[in-house]
Amino acid sequence: MTVHRDTLAALKGTLARLERGAMPSASPHVSLGPPGLDALLGGGLARAALHEIFAASPAHGPSATGFALGLALRAAPSAPVVWIRQRMLDQEFGRPYGHGIAALGLDPGRLVLVRARDAEAVLKATHDAVRCGAVGVVLAEIWGMPRALDLTASRRLSLAAAASGVTLVATRTAGVPAPSAAQSRWQVRALVSEAGEGGLPGLPAFLVTLLRHRAGIPQRDWPMEWDREHRRFRERAALPRRLDALPGDGAAAPQAPALPLRRAG
Template sequence: MTARPDTLAALKDALARIEPRAMPSALPHFPLGLASLDGPLGGGLTLGAIHEVFAASPSDGPAATGFALALAMRAAPAARLVWVRQRMVDVEFGRPHGPGLASLGLDPGRIVLVRADDAAAAVRAARDAARAGILGAVVVEFWGEPKVLDLTASRRLSLTSSETGVTVLIVRIGAEPAPSAAASRWEVRAAPSRPLEAGAPGHAVFSITLLRHRAGLPPRQCLVEWDRDQCRFRDGSPLSRRLDAVPAGRKAAPVGKPVEAGEVVGLRRAG
């Protein structure tokens, strides 16, 4: 049976409304500031789309949120941001800390923080925020695998994002990737940073993996460092030698004492 031309035209029109951003290469992008990523990504990530950031494990939740906030700063260098948090995230990791955000290079005064009682409220808040075209980006954190955050909800949020041009970063903690309308999907792990001069805490470092990209890019993994002064990503600098944590009950070697072969020494956390 052959479909009528007017039926095919109607179907194409319906698909165009559902997936208005099916050709990301022809859309505006925001660069990450790292040539090894921006090149393969065709200039960066799509503006006015949703991007998913999954924590590799629940303990990597703060790293995933930090990476998403960094992406939001790249997508909207000066505009106001809305940050929606499911209250369970506050219970697990504590509330956002202003000085900590400033140390990431993000002015707390740019943020409108919304706390949602559950995932359904978080979805509604994120979509309402994305409707406001005056915003630069929306970051929304979810805990677990709520049924309300399904493919339909993802498509609706994607459609809203594309209509207003507001980029939406969805952080998933304690969840496994599932079908969605995201333009890109990332997995993030925390990574050790290098201490700066005078022993100051180093820049944040993330181990990131591109799991999915709408343009069909193959998965790739890399180590990136967030430069909070220039608000851009750069290649992560590997540590020069293996570092061991101090086991419980063991003392660190006194300052100035030579380290014997095989001896475990304590090291300060760099970031």
């Protein structure tokens, strides 16, 4: 009987944590919040695994980062979070803002932020961080399509996550999906937030697409919001149909007359 390498690595990681006196997580999955999505994923995202998040376009990079931070909060409500970020992202979107991170619900005091000069440095720091069992989540952000991030590199990261029990979230901006050992792959684009009561700013909103899952789950879209108060995602109700524009006086716009049918040929 052949044992899959990922399964063997996960078993070794569990034994190592037990030897250090640490108990494994009560659940092997990370609940995202929406019941339908969690049920489709078999309970949520797998812990101790690699998950990829792709921005739909470079303009949606900050939204992909926000979604990844939400996943980190769901996976590690109190454990340290290591955020490794390629400097190119700082040049494009600016550096992470502490007050904004706190507004999402993540205490900056338990965040370790690493700025790496290029993708190779991000991968090296990520591999070192994900091997530390004391870390709750490692968030790695990479720009573009670097050669160093190939199938072999993703396998090394996936095996390291399985051995340590650390959940790894890799966010990609200005890149396209390629073969990897990731447990799941997602695409994120920004949605317009709905204003709160009294015109207050609404909740961060995302259109999240499951592109690939190793369990063979079909592709599907979810419009979601991040509930900062309860630190969870919730499904956002989509409009049932396109709304027609109304003229300034509030009267319904007249319908254009139907053209008569004519036999062709």
